[in-house]
Amino acid sequence: MTIADTRPAPGALRRRAFQPNWRQRAIWLGLAAYVVYAGSLLDITWARFVTGLSNGSRFLGRMFPPEFTRWEILLEGLVESLQIAIIASVIGILLSLPIGLLAARNLMPAIVTVPARALIAFSRSFHPIIVAIIFVKAIGFGALAGILALILASIGFIGKLFAEAIEEISLKQVEAVRATGASFFNVVIMGVLPQVLSRFIGFSTYQLDSNLRNSTMVGIVGGGGIGGTLFSAFQRFDYDFVAAILIAIIAMIMIGEVIAGWLRKSFQ
Amino acid sequence: MRATAIDDTGAVGEKAPTADGIRKGPRKGDGALVVRRLSKEYQRGVPVLKDISLDFPRRGVVAVIGPSGTGKSTLIRCINRLVEPTSGKIMLDGRDLTKLRGSALRAARREIGMIFQEYNLVERLSVIENLLCGRLGYLPVWRVWLRRFPETDIAEAFSLLDRVGLGDFATRRADALSGGQRQRVGIARAVMQNPKLLLADEPTSSLDPKTSVEIMELMRDLAAERDIPVIINIHDVALARRFATRIIGMSEGSVVYDGPPDELEETHLHQIYGAGDREGGWIG
Numbered sequence: 210m211t212i213a214d215t216r217p218a219p220g221a222l223r224r225r226a227f228q229p230n231w232r233q234r235a236i237w238l239g240l241a242a243y244v245v246y247a248g249s250l251l252d253i254t255w256a257r258f259v260t261g262l263s264n265g266s267r268f269l270g271r272m273f274p275p276e277f278t279r280w281e282i283l284l285e286g287l288v289e290s291l292q293i294a295i296i297a298s299v300i301g302i303l304l305s306l307p308i309g310l311l312a313a314r315n316l317m318p319a320i321v322t323v324p325a326r327a328l329i330a331f332s333r334s335f336h337p338i339i340v341a342i343i344f345v346k347a348i349g350f351g352a353l354a355g356i357l358a359l360i361l362a363s364i365g366f367i368g369k370l371f372a373e374a375i376e377e378i379s380l381k382q383v384e385a386v387r388a389t390g391a392s393f394f395n396v397v398i399m400g401v402l403p404q405v406l407s408r409f410i411g412f413s414t415y416q417l418d419s420n421l422r423n424s425t426m427v428g429i430v431g432g433g434g435i436g437g438t439l440f441s442a443f444q445r446f447d448y449d450f451v452a453a454i455l456i457a458i459i460a461m462i463m464i465g466e467v468i469a470g471w472l473r474k475s476f477q
Numbered sequence: 478m479r480a481t482a483i484d485d486t487g488a489v490g491e492k493a494p495t496a497d498g499i500r501k502g503p504r505k506g507d508g509a510l511v512v513r514r515l516s517k518e519y520q521r522g523v524p525v526l527k528d529i530s531l532d533f534p535r536r537g538v539v540a541v542i543g544p545s546g547t548g549k550s551t552l553i554r555c556i557n558r559l560v561e562p563t564s565g566k567i568m569l570d571g572r573d574l575t576k577l578r579g580s581a582l583r584a585a586r587r588e589i590g591m592i593f594q595e596y597n598l599v600e601r602l603s604v605i606e607n608l609l610c611g612r613l614g615y616l617p618v619w620r621v622w623l624r625r626f627p628e629t630d631i632a633e634a635f636s637l638l639d640r641v642g643l644g645d646f647a648t649r650r651a652d653a654l655s656g657g658q659r660q661r662v663g664i665a666r667a668v669m670q671n672p673k674l675l676l677a678d679e680p681t682s683s684l685d686p687k688t689s690v691e692i693m694e695l696m697r698d699l700a701a702e703r704d705i706p707v708i709i710n711i712h713d714v715a716l717a718r719r720f721a722t723r724i725i726g727m728s729e730g731s732v733v734y735d736g737p738p739d740e741l742e743e744t745h746l747h748q749i750y751g752a753g754d755r756e757g758g759w760i761g
Binding site: 379381382384385386387388389390391392394395396398399400403404406407 | 557559580583584585586587588589590591593595597598599600601602606610611612613614616618621622663666670
């Protein structure tokens, strides 16, 4: 109040540097209340957690030592997963380049961007596992279903980010290329792509990474790869073999991440 | 390509051979540009250009001066149709540029080089690639995609790069250059088009005074060597006086002075920039 008193106009409101934001406070409060309510509905109690812990320790105990004697089956699954990931990435990246371009609203008329955006939104609306289930039902068990599922996932991810990257480019550079009398495709090649290529490569390597992860999972629903091996090991309570598979997957993902990072560097 | 040439033949029979894109050394400056009753409204009822009629000479440097927002940039962009005129005619070599569409428009654009205030180089391309961008109007997509530019274009690009003093910078990325160097690349890119006409939109506004003079000298000399007429938007009256063979003064979308630099008097400048006490400080 002393501050207010020293101000020239008596009765003027004291200035506040930080206005209270009642709406945000209400949102936080509402969220907290919902978490407590949903938890009570789902019977999440401390006792339930403690029983779960003892179960978990028994399970972990049966996983050790990991059993690597069946390494041939393991390797076969891993190689198939790797193939699924790489094939799906290559095709997905190649397809998302034109689709992303068609979806960029600063280059294309609405008649083109709306269907392209709808395709991307459709590709993004389901988790790869759901898509894989659909493809397994449609075309049968095997790697092809997994590949198709991951292609769709790649289009959704890269297509969307690539379109957004194009929408952020400098149009001055594009205008200059257009002013030379270049055709539309020449403008795209020399005026647009150089501005977004490094980001496109970034998205692509992230997607490769993510496809590698997902390729280990599509097998669970019959889409080929190490996931199938993992699932059957689970069902046979072969927990030491499960541990071996998990360790192998971790190793593959880590190596994949290193390779993706290296690719990213070499192309930029 | 062929269809374009036929169109051209239909419109202006004698000029057909120049429109088929075959280069035989630097073309002689036959870029007679005529602007008739040109108007442009971005918003209905708010004209930026008001009924402009001008005749540009076949050679020499024409400076268009005037305060910012007076339509200089719009005028220049109407010529190569980066901006669509609302009404009026723009005739280059007897052909009305405002009527062109599609490939005929692109064929006309490649004969008009443009130099930009902020250089507008493709930052992530190398200097030599930026120069070769000047040839894009002449090349099919596959050549550009595979970077298979014709040997003659590449040789021309290197010799122009030497000419603008950047011979050692060919493979540097454009974003590694200084402002003055970038504008040199911008000029070289425009000249690579082998144009009949050069347009420059405030080419020195982003540069320091010394570099500005160098850039103006380079444009004037290159244009003279290749006999290309130049139209320069510029707000710096001193530079315009020094380099132009003719000055066009614009104010609020209309031409208020058109004549040689030495007849441009203080009263004209007041008319162009408004009667202020801006002693020598003609801020664009």
